Structure formats: C-alpha cells, structure tokens
Amino acid sequence: MDELALYVLDITMNSVRAGATEITITIEETDDTILLVISDNGCGMTEAQLSKLSDPFFTTRTTRKVGLGIPFLKMLAEMTGGYVKVESVHESVSEEHGTTTTALFYKNHVDFIPVGNMTDTLVTLINGSPEINFTFIHKMPEGEVNFSSEEIRSILGKDISLAEPEVLAWIRGNIEDQYNEVDN
Numbered sequence: 001m002d003e004l005a006l007y008v009l010d011i012t013m014n015s016v017r018a019g020a021t022e023i024t025i026t027i028e029e030t031d032d033t034i035l036l037v038i039s040d041n042g043c044g045m046t047e048a049q050l051s052k053l054s055d056p057f058f059t060t061r062t063t064r065k066v067g068l069g070i071p072f073l074k075m076l077a078e079m080t081g082g083y084v085k086v087e088s089v090h091e092s093v094s095e096e097h098g099t100t101t102t103a104l105f106y107k108n109h110v111d112f113i114p115v116g117n118m119t120d121t122l123v124t125l126i127n128g129s130p131e132i133n134f135t136f137i138h139k140m141p142e143g144e145v146n147f148s149s150e151e152i153r154s155i156l157g158k159d160i161s162l163a164e165p166e167v168l169a170w171i172r173g174n175i176e177d178q179y180n181e182v183d184n
C-alpha cells in the first residue's frame with residue numbers, strides 16, 4: 001500500500017467492525033507533519049487486547065486477514081520519525097466506550113507515502129456502511145475539506161440511504177470540488 005488513504009480505510013474498518021455508529025476521521029497537515037486521528041464509539045478494547053496491538057499476528061477477526069492493520073501503520077509512522085498511539089475504553093468498563101487511534105507522520109521524510117485519494121476512501125466507507133455517521137475533516141495549510149453524514153442526512157431525510165448511487169455520486173463530487181478548491 002503506497003497511499004496513506006488506504007491505511008485510513010484499513011484502520012477505519014476496525015471501527016466499523018467494532019460496531020461504531022459514530023466515526024470521526026481528522027487529518028491535520030502542516031508544512032512538515034500530518035496528524036491523523038480516527039475515533040469511534042465502538043466496543044473498544046480490553047487492556048489485554050490493547051497490549052497485544054503491536055503484534056502483527058494479533059486479530060480478533062475470524063475471516064482471513066487481508067489488511068495491514070495497526071502494526072504496519074505504526075511501522076510507516078515510525079519510519080518517518082512519527083508515532084502511533086491507540087487509546088481505548090472497552091464496553092465492559094464504561095458506557096462511554098470507544099477507540100481513538102492517533103498517528104503522526106513527518107511528510108518530508110523520504111519514507112513518507114503520499115496521502116493519496118481520500119475521496120475514494122470516504123466513498124468506499126459510506127457505501128459499505130451508509131448508516132454510520134462519518135465526520136471527516138482534512139485541514140491543510142491552504143484550506144480544508146469537510147464531510148458529515150449527518151449533514152447530508154438532514155438535507156435528504158432519513159429514508160434515503162447514503163449508499164444510493166445518485167447520493168454517493170453527489171458526495172463524491174462535493175468532496176472532489178472541495179479538494180480542487182484547496183488546490184487552486
């Protein structure tokens with residue numbers, strides 16, 4: 001995988017599988033760093049699960065592993081001089097359960113990979129889980145891109161799925177327009 005956007009898709013799928021109904025993805029770029037924060041209100045992890053996270057063979061999945069998971073995100077971040085931090089509260093501990101994964105990258109380091117196509121990542125996530133409330137904020141030095149499932153739903157009404165082809169196409173166009181505006 002040579003785009004950060006694919007790692008974002010992979011890590012956000014953890015939140016989807018954890019049963020989250022709210023997922024927030026924020027990317028904050030400066031001229032030399034990228035801070036990625038993915039937070040969810042899913043089932044969370046126990047202390048024991050958390051401590052096993054850097055083991056590439058640890059999984060609670062029963063299907064065959066295809067993604068790279070947290071260990072590879074960690075490797076990528078650390079190669080650039082950054083870090084990955086995972087904070088989690090398991091559902092057995094508190095009603096306020098969920099997980100926050102934070103990654104810092106130094107984007108001018110030779111080992112950094114481009115951010116890539118975040119629009120594709122978001123559209124894939126919304127298409128796969130239209131009922132989840134996704135919030136996306138990408139701040140760049142030149143401007144920012146925002147998306148909110150809730151906002152779209154408040155316009156469309158709750159009977160229309162965000163996975164309807166026309167809706168998805170509109171969402172794609174809207175996010176692309178925002179990125180194009182930042183580029184200009």
Ligand SMILES: Nc1ncnc2c1ncn2[C@@H]1O[C@H](COP(=O)(O)OP(=O)(O)O)[C@@H](O)[C@H]1O
Binds near residue numbers: 045060066069
């Ligand atoms: N956001 C999350 N919420 C709950 N559990 C998580 C979350 N992220 C990771 N986990 C747990 O950590 C395990 C390892 O995650 P990961 O490294 O992405 O590999 P994989 O998703 O292939 O299992 C998952 O199987 C899951 O049990």
Ligand SMILES: [Mg+2]
Binds near residue numbers: 013069070
């Ligand atoms: Mg995973």
